[in-house]
Amino acid sequence: MSRPDCGYVTLFTAGVALGVVSVVGLVLDGGRALRAQSDSFGAAAAAARAGAQELDADASVHGEVRLDGDAAAGAARAFLAARGLSGSVSVTDTRVTVTVRRDVDFSVLPGSAHLDATATSRVARDGDAAGGEGP
Numbered sequence: 001m002s003r004p005d006c007g008y009v010t011l012f013t014a015g016v017a018l019g020v021v022s023v024v025g026l027v028l029d030g031g032r033a034l035r036a037q038s039d040s041f042g043a044a045a046a047a048a049r050a051g052a053q054e055l056d057a058d059a060s061v062h063g064e065v066r067l068d069g070d071a072a073a074g075a076a077r078a079f080l081a082a083r084g085l086s087g088s089v090s091v092t093d094t095r096v097t098v099t100v101r102r103d104v105d106f107s108v109l110p111g112s113a114h115l116d117a118t119a120t121s122r123v124a125r126d127g128d129a130a131g132g133e134g135p
Contacts, residue, residue: 025108033104033113040100040117043085048121051076051089051096055123065125066093095122 054071056064069091076089076098087100099118106112 021108025106029106029109032107033115036102036104037115037117040085040102040115041119043080043083044087044098044100044117045119045121047076047079047087047089047098047100048096048119050079051091051098052121052123065123067091067096067123072096094124095120 051072052067054068054075056066056068059066072091073089073096076091076096080087080089080098080100085100085102087098089099090097097118097120099116102115102117104113104115
């Protein structure tokens with residue numbers, strides 16, 4: 001007796017197995033990428049706050065709230081370097097913006113992802129609205 005459907009079960013099983021592995025890979029590697037993005041944003045925000053603490057002493061004497069650009073950039077870069085992260089820092093008179101760059105290698109799926117997280121912190125006088133800003 002001939003079996004016309006011989007081999008279809010193997011093909012079906014292989015297809016289902018590939019689908020399951022793909023879904024597991026999306027869940028694990030997607031979660032890994034989301035965690036890295038969250039950690040990168042937290043580091044960028046903390047580095048921006050570290051930079052925003054570096055006020056220009058001469059301006060403060062005259063009642064102005066302004067950042068010391070070099071000290072603010074240096075503090076933010078030092079914060080990133082102490083944690084083994086790379087990124088860019090830009091400073092204006094009242095704002096420090098930090099962008100953290102991170103590559104995440106996937107463990108199940110092939111390839112990797114390049115992630116950028118940016119945070120800004122600004123300085124203000126008492127009574128003015130101050131604080132960090134997110135993405």
